[in-house]
Amino acid sequence: MANDSTRAQWYLIQCKPRQEARAEENLRNQHFPCYCPFHTVEKIQLGKRVVIKQPLFPGYLFINLCKLTDNWHSIRSTRGVLRMVTFANEPLAVADEIIDTLRMRLANTDSKPLFEEGGKVTVTEGPFKDLDAIFCKADGEERAIILLTLLHREHQIHVPLHQLKSTV
Template identity: 45%
Template sequence: MIASEQCAVPAWYLIHCKAKQDKRAQDNLMRQGYECYRPTYRRERLSRGTRQTLSESLFPGYLFIQLSLHDNWAPLRSTRGVLRTVSFGGQPVAIADEIIDHLQLREREPSAQPLLTQGDAVRINEGTLAELEALFMAMDGDERVVLLMNILQREQRINLPMSSITRL
């Protein structure tokens, strides 16, 4: 391929965003007509005693943008949320398409990272069993957990509100 033809082929590049502004940068760049990709993953989080599934950036503070070397890169510098283009030796480095394809494929898989998995050690924070440790066994509905504790040399299963435990 001739060098000028190579410059016209779009490639993926890495954009470094301002702190906690990668979503904002992506929205602003897309509004300007740029092709962007910000890999995300889903995870469960405990908030005020209830489980929530959140979508978070896989690489906080970074996103990918598809450009050719002939495209106008100047607006990137003044886009809200964008800090700079990741470069080495003053030249932006292209990211292989296979890496982006792999990230997009993994993102489509419907697997949220569970908050607790069977066998996780937890500490009870309130009630008569406060400050004791137990093992997480399973969820009992949306807001209760089943724990396994060793009480008086016997394993006992107990049910508690999820808000009353902390993962160790």
């Protein structure tokens, strides 16, 4: 087995706020292998349901470096990079198995919906504020149908998606 100082290992980089993609691009331009795991999420933005990709670990990315052959000094001044994550002033290697597991798990995932059918939700505003309900289904891009119990009866109500939050 190769000595740890002669083979490349994964390390953690802290990026400037919301600049993971910029840091990764600039590090790749310097020929550093990088990995910034992204996952797909469904969110409500400006009252509409959107599916976006966002970093799994906001503000961080992994970089593959060799202690002997790579020039680490250029990393510190790379646009988007804040610093190398260290413990006791020493960069700590991340096990290859962790990176492999992350890649495998993210390759096998579909985007998770914002609300699951049959899931519990709470109404956050409007006439039904603070009432718990059951999410039935999305009714277009901006509305949802929920099952709300009022006066000992269940009622299907149409509400804007931005007025709901998941209760887990």
